[in-house]
Each structure stands twice: as C-alpha cells, then as structure tokens.
Amino acid sequence: MERRFISFDRKRKTPKRPHKTVVYLHSEKFVQNMVTALQKNQIEEFKKIYRSVDALLLDDIQFFAGKERSQEEFFHTFNSLFEYKKQVVLTSDKYPKEITGLEERIKSRLVGMNVMIDPPDLETRMAIVHKKAELADSHINDDVAYFLAKNIYSNVRELEGSLRRLIATSNFKKEEITLDFTKETLKDLVSLQERLITVEQIQKVVAGYYKIRVSDILSAKRDRKIAFPRHMAMAISKDITSHSLPSIGDAFGGRDHTTVLHACNKIKNLRTTSSSIEQDYQNLVHSLHN
Known part of the structure; x- marks a missing residue:
C-alpha cells in the first residue's frame, strides 16, 4: 500500500x-x-x-x-x-x-468488518508500472513493464522506487529504457537477478517448510498433510515461473492441468480468508527469491 x-x-x-x-x-x-x-x-x-x-x-x-x-x-x-x-x-x-x-x-x-487485501497480481503490477511511468512523462514498453512486475513483487513502494531509479538513470545517461538497459540498471534490485527458479526447487523448499518429503508431494497421497503442501507448491509454481499448467502438472507426477488449476484456485481463495496461509505463501516466495 x-x-x-x-x-x-x-x-x-x-x-x-x-x-x-x-x-x-x-x-x-x-x-x-x-x-x-x-x-x-x-x-x-x-x-x-x-x-x-x-x-x-x-x-x-x-x-x-x-x-x-x-x-x-x-x-x-x-x-x-x-x-x-x-x-x-x-x-x-x-x-x-x-x-x-x-x-x-x-x-x-x-469484528465482521475485516477484508484481506491480496498483493497485486502480475497484470496489476504491470498496469501500475505503466500508469506511474505515464505520470512521470516517461514511456515504458510491455517487455520492461513485465520484467519489473515479474521480478519486483514484494510491494508497490519497491516497484515504484525501482521505476523512479530506472527513469532517473535513463534521463541522466540520455539512454532509451530498453529491456537490456533495465536489467543492467536494476541488476542489484530485482529479485531474480537473471536466476530462474525451477519447479523442482519450489517442491524442495515447500516440502522442507511443511516437514514432508518431495516424494510425498509427487505421490498420489490425498491426506491434507500432503495435499495442502502439494497445492501450495503448484500455486507458487504458477505464480513465479513461466511454466504452463500442463508443464507444472507433468512436474508433479504427471497430473492433469485441470488438477493444477484447481489447486491454484484453492490456494488463492484460502489466502484471502486465512492470514496464516497468506503468511506461509509469502514466506515461501521470499525464501525462493533469496
């Protein structure tokens, strides 16, 4: 906020x-x-x-x-x-x-007057980048907006700060804001720093967080102790990687893309109603990016 x-x-x-x-x-x-x-x-x-x-x-x-x-x-x-x-x-x-x-x-x-506000999703963060750039009389193309929104996810203030730094550097050096220019200018700020997070890494981190084995996540077990971490890992995979739903399903033991979509929607809904689950999600994403 x-x-x-x-x-x-x-x-x-x-x-x-x-x-x-x-x-x-x-x-x-x-x-x-x-x-x-x-x-x-x-x-x-x-x-x-x-x-x-x-x-x-x-x-x-x-x-x-x-x-x-x-x-x-x-x-x-x-x-x-x-x-x-x-x-x-x-x-x-x-x-x-x-x-x-x-x-x-x-x-x-x-009591009864509480609403959980989700962090802005990728599309919303892109829209924020474009709007803030417009207010600063600067043009940001979609590739640059996507790069910023994908990599700077923690909060809007950090996103705005990165954009201001990008625009200021562009004005100082009198260079166009291209994707390469953005990567170079913000290389010490962006979360990923050109490091791709794999689904396998996500599975390992999630399994460790919930004190289960990766083999449990990949198994056919349906008890909540296993199913919930599996759903969480699927949701995070969808949110922070570029993998498609079918690709994510394959990485989770050959599951159908509709199963992945169901898991993602379930976690998304739970995050809006449970502050502890939202905190778990943020903790895991932060751990993966650091």
Whole structure:
C-alpha cells in the first residue's frame, strides 16, 4: 500500500467532494501527534481535529499494541466517527483479533468488518508500472513493464522506487529504457537477478517448510498433510515461473492441468480468508527469491 503521511493539523479536501475532509496517516504519526498535543496542553484541539473529519484512514494499527493511552484516544475517536456515520478505514498486517496487546474493546468493534487485501497480481503490477511511468512523462514498453512486475513483487513502494531509479538513470545517461538497459540498471534490485527458479526447487523448499518429503508431494497421497503442501507448491509454481499448467502438472507426477488449476484456485481463495496461509505463501516466495 502506498503511504502518504499527513500530520494531524492538515486536513485534505477531496477533489470530487471539496466539502468533505479526509485524513490519512500512519498509526505511529497518530501517536506522535497525540503525545505532542498532550505536551503542549492541546489535547482538546487534537480531539476536535480527528473527530470532525468525514473519513479517517489509519495505516498499521498493530502499532497501537501495548500503548494504552493511544488506544484510549483512538477508541473514543472511532466511536465518535462511527456515531456520526463517518468513514473509518484501518489497515494492519494481521487480523485485529490476532494483534497481541490490542484491547478487546477495540477488537470487538472491528469484528465482521475485516477484508484481506491480496498483493497485486502480475497484470496489476504491470498496469501500475505503466500508469506511474505515464505520470512521470516517461514511456515504458510491455517487455520492461513485465520484467519489473515479474521480478519486483514484494510491494508497490519497491516497484515504484525501482521505476523512479530506472527513469532517473535513463534521463541522466540520455539512454532509451530498453529491456537490456533495465536489467543492467536494476541488476542489484530485482529479485531474480537473471536466476530462474525451477519447479523442482519450489517442491524442495515447500516440502522442507511443511516437514514432508518431495516424494510425498509427487505421490498420489490425498491426506491434507500432503495435499495442502502439494497445492501450495503448484500455486507458487504458477505464480513465479513461466511454466504452463500442463508443464507444472507433468512436474508433479504427471497430473492433469485441470488438477493444477484447481489447486491454484484453492490456494488463492484460502489466502484471502486465512492470514496464516497468506503468511506461509509469502514466506515461501521470499525464501525462493533469496
């Protein structure tokens, strides 16, 4: 998620609804602003600012964990906005119920209002590259966009940073942004660095992660202890390699491409409903790229 930090004394009018006020900031900034307000004896002004907005967007609310005074202020701010039917959008790296040190009354307020946001897929990352390049008055062809989207996958900020570096280097050297130019310029940043990950490597890493054998993944065993890691390995193979579904199926003991597709869809759905499975997926992909 792209972050733009806005101090508590700056309110933003939205372009399409200039009479509406939106405040977006990181939870750490919320805490810092509250502490400053307390030190300057301006806590009432602080409350007025946050409780008079039409929409409050707070990033990384897990930062509130263990901070009783901050949670107290946030709780009453949330209730005030909710009472007046204002919008509150919060993000965290896990479900609120899983945040240790977050008060139960806050967790209970957020029950049933949680949505898992998947990292952008390859096509979306390519679209982001093209759009950001356009905003920078620069042209990026599809080959370059694909290379960036395929190799820089961890988050959008890293993708944007790589694009900015690419454009800046191109302008400085007065060279066209070609695929070769991109590979050379970003060779120390891209995840793959010209290293191809094989399905066999994926099988080995996944098997080790779930403490089973590669032979189990390739076997016909259907118990969940074996089937789930197999599905995970298939999904990762589809996501980070250029192999086709039939090719992946062949590498998994000669399975049909429809079996691979079913496994991929199953993992994709589970990642949206289970933060632990999403974390497993990200851990495995990160391990393979490092």
